[in-house]
Amino acid sequence: MPSRTRLTTKKRRELESIFHKHNFEDYKWINPSKIVVSQWVRMKCTFGCREYGKTASCPPNVPSVAECERFFHEYKDAAIFHFAKKMEKPEDRFNWTRKINMKLVNLEREVFLSGYERAFLLFMDSCCICGECSGDRATCKEPRLSRPAPEAMAVDVFSTVKQVGYPIEVLSDYSQAMNRYAFLMVA
Numbered sequence: 001m002p003s004r005t006r007l008t009t010k011k012r013r014e015l016e017s018i019f020h021k022h023n024f025e026d027y028k029w030i031n032p033s034k035i036v037v038s039q040w041v042r043m044k045c046t047f048g049c050r051e052y053g054k055t056a057s058c059p060p061n062v063p064s065v066a067e068c069e070r071f072f073h074e075y076k077d078a079a080i081f082h083f084a085k086k087m088e089k090p091e092d093r094f095n096w097t098r099k100i101n102m103k104l105v106n107l108e109r110e111v112f113l114s115g116y117e118r119a120f121l122l123f124m125d126s127c128c129i130c131g132e133c134s135g136d137r138a139t140c141k142e143p144r145l146s147r148p149a150p151e152a153m154a155v156d157v158f159s160t161v162k163q164v165g166y167p168i169e170v171l172s173d174y175s176q177a178m179n180r181y182a183f184l185m186v187a
């Protein structure tokens with residue numbers, strides 16, 4: 001069986017016109033073999049994150065780290081979308097990220113309908129579609145819309161986005177601009 005190859009320039013341009021149609025202008029292509037998956041990311045979710053066990057698309061309601069790694073190895077092309085913002089108040093964060101994630105789901109759908117059956121989105125922040133999360137996959141209130149964030153899939157976002165020249169730093173308080181990233185696994 002022939003091995004799958006990366007997208008041609010023509011195919012990428014077609015996809016980029018869909019990205020632009022949805023007003024996403026700041027993105028970079030990445031070979032998914034460069035996406036860094038690490039156990040330490042899962043440890044950070046398990047110990048120290050208040051969303052652990054409370055969000056239906058965060059650990060432990062996600063695949064194991066080994067399964068995440070296998071998932072990324074099944075792709076040959078992905079796009080990383082960059083979003084930067086300085087928050088007036090910490091509580092504004094999820095209003096901002098919810099709106100973007102909903103637009104990204106629409107983008108994923110259009111890419112899928114364009115013939116990319118593997119299209120799968122990783123949100124740019126944990127799923128916060130609902131005012132109150134069910135906390136469990138089986139009872140998720142919007143199962144067609146919810147997606148995991150890259151960190152929930154054990155992606156070392158720091159190491160990964162630096163490889164394509166995107167900025168990211170540890171922030172010490174909300175007065176600093178945050179850089180967040182969504183991943184669209186394409187083909």
Ligand code: SF4
Pocket residue numbers: 055056057127128129130132133134135139140141142143145146
């Ligand atoms: S869609 Fe709602 S219930 Fe499902 S993971 Fe997101 S916030 Fe939780």
